[in-house]
Amino acid sequence: MLQSIETALGTLGGIIWGPYVLVPLLLLTGLYLTVRLGGLQFHRLGPALRLALFERKDADARGGDVTQFQALTTALAATVGTGNIVGVATAISIGGPGALFWMWVTGLLGMASKYSEAFLAVRFRTTDAKGEISGGPQYYLERGIRNRLGTFLAIFFAVAAALAAFGIGNMTQGNSIASNVESSFGVPTWLTGAVLAVLTLAVLVGGIRSIGKVTAGLVPVMILFYVLGALFILVVNVAAIPQALGLILTDAFTGSAAVGGFAGSAIMLAVQMGVARGIFSNESGMGSAAIAAAAAGTTHPVRQGLVSMTQTFIDTIIVVTCTGLVLITTGVWEQGADFAATMTGDAFSRGLPGQWGHLVVTLGLVLFAYSTILGWAYYGERCMERLFGRAAVMPYRVVFSAVVFVGCTVPLAVVWNFADVMNGLMAIPNLVGLLILSGLVARETKHYLDHDPQLRANRQQIEEFMEGHPGAIDSSERAGVRRGPATEGPAS
Numbered sequence: 001m002l003q004s005i006e007t008a009l010g011t012l013g014g015i016i017w018g019p020y021v022l023v024p025l026l027l028l029t030g031l032y033l034t035v036r037l038g039g040l041q042f043h044r045l046g047p048a049l050r051l052a053l054f055e056r057k058d059a060d061a062r063g064g065d066v067t068q069f070q071a072l073t074t075a076l077a078a079t080v081g082t083g084n085i086v087g088v089a090t091a092i093s094i095g096g097p098g099a100l101f102w103m104w105v106t107g108l109l110g111m112a113s114k115y116s117e118a119f120l121a122v123r124f125r126t127t128d129a130k131g132e133i134s135g136g137p138q139y140y141l142e143r144g145i146r147n148r149l150g151t152f153l154a155i156f157f158a159v160a161a162a163l164a165a166f167g168i169g170n171m172t173q174g175n176s177i178a179s180n181v182e183s184s185f186g187v188p189t190w191l192t193g194a195v196l197a198v199l200t201l202a203v204l205v206g207g208i209r210s211i212g213k214v215t216a217g218l219v220p221v222m223i224l225f226y227v228l229g230a231l232f233i234l235v236v237n238v239a240a241i242p243q244a245l246g247l248i249l250t251d252a253f254t255g256s257a258a259v260g261g262f263a264g265s266a267i268m269l270a271v272q273m274g275v276a277r278g279i280f281s282n283e284s285g286m287g288s289a290a291i292a293a294a295a296a297g298t299t300h301p302v303r304q305g306l307v308s309m310t311q312t313f314i315d316t317i318i319v320v321t322c323t324g325l326v327l328i329t330t331g332v333w334e335q336g337a338d339f340a341a342t343m344t345g346d347a348f349s350r351g352l353p354g355q356w357g358h359l360v361v362t363l364g365l366v367l368f369a370y371s372t373i374l375g376w377a378y379y380g381e382r383c384m385e386r387l388f389g390r391a392a393v394m395p396y397r398v399v400f401s402a403v404v405f406v407g408c409t410v411p412l413a414v415v416w417n418f419a420d421v422m423n424g425l426m427a428i429p430n431l432v433g434l435l436i437l438s439g440l441v442a443r444e445t446k447h448y449l450d451h452d453p454q455l456r457a458n459r460q461q462i463e464e465f466m467e468g469h470p471g472a473i474d475s476s477e478r479a480g481v482r483r484g485p486a487t488e489g490p491a492s
Helices: 001-016 022-036 045-054 068-079 082-095 098-123 137-144 150-184 190-202 209-238 238-254 263-282 289-294 301-329 337-351 356-388 390-409 411-435 438-451 457-468
Strands: none
Touching: 001 082, 001 098, 001 356, 001 411, 022 082, 022 098, 022 263, 022 289, 022 411, 045 068, 045 263, 045 301, 068 209, 068 289, 082 098, 082 301, 082 337, 082 356, 082 411, 098 137, 098 263, 098 289, 098 301, 137 289, 137 411, 150 190, 150 356, 150 411, 150 457, 190 209, 190 263, 190 356, 190 390, 209 238, 209 301, 209 337, 209 356, 238 263, 238 301, 238 356, 263 301, 289 301, 289 356, 301 337, 301 356, 301 438, 337 356, 356 390, 411 438, 438 457
């Protein structure tokens, strides 16, 4: 029975993530939004990083449950996970070094998608029955697209995301933690599962404010810890970096690193693995990170959109690149796909002295995976709130925490396939919505950046140049509990 389910999910996942559905939809949506937004991910990255990492919050922020920095770290917590360690190894071992190039392309184009979904999340956010902020595709698809299609897309996303949270954000992460802790320190998987379940519930009971505080302290430390280890290896192997970069660029368009088959199939495999694992790593276009962005205190949706955009830059251009270059410069990528789960650990063990390599990867994986659990728990509960109301939130938190224990103690072949399918099903309605609402995003972004290109305007200045102009934070946020769809539809 399980074998049949695994096979069916694998087949469905292959179709969804194949060359005719999500791969072109993700890339073309990112490219389309990049053009419509004038390539803002390139010329506004500097001010966005300043606001996100140094200022960290809007001094005159309106609404929100957490600061911009806490919203960013919550989203980073959910994305910087096993995809940055195991996912990169899987992509390169199957698709060749060229897959890393297509992960970069997915990330750079995905920054426009991430900006757009975060903008819309704040623009159409609202409050639940307890007064907490709720936003994301499960709201902006319905409130921005004011017809049956919008409602269908919103509900479809909410159901897929609530289910996907148990796969990508729960059992797969818990299993990675438990198996690595057992192999490294001899701790039984059931004990790791029990501790994780208790810790998870303790944090989740406090809601997004508690999650934001934990991730704001944990995420910068874990990323810095991992990146410094990778940079040490790259400095030691600096002579191999030019050759590695050449191999990445060559294989991206020739597929020569792939074994067997003809060149065209090898290139397609590199593209497919790069895009699929790229989106698994940074989640741009999936809509999940927009749920965290909606909770941020900000003076305008554009500002939070740009802050959220930096998440993809940090995840893909920094962390994924570090992992990929370490794998290629140390030569371990040639071990093959059967060793993808341990490949990054082997690379770090070769590159760092003594047992440091093994320790860096194990601790990095534990911290990455646990933070992913916290981020996805919030995504799931907000979708449950959208579907069933505030009363569903606490039961979801309890069940989610209990399932962490299950994930730590059972084989997960079926769950990985399930996660791939649900991730794809989340992305499809969100990407369709981004295309429909792209006019609204482009129009309001241009108006704001024409008046505040360096993101230095205070609240009074913003209110002055926004006076009489639609498109700021939805007025329903200030009205309290949501009452229904927004009064303004999409712009072309």
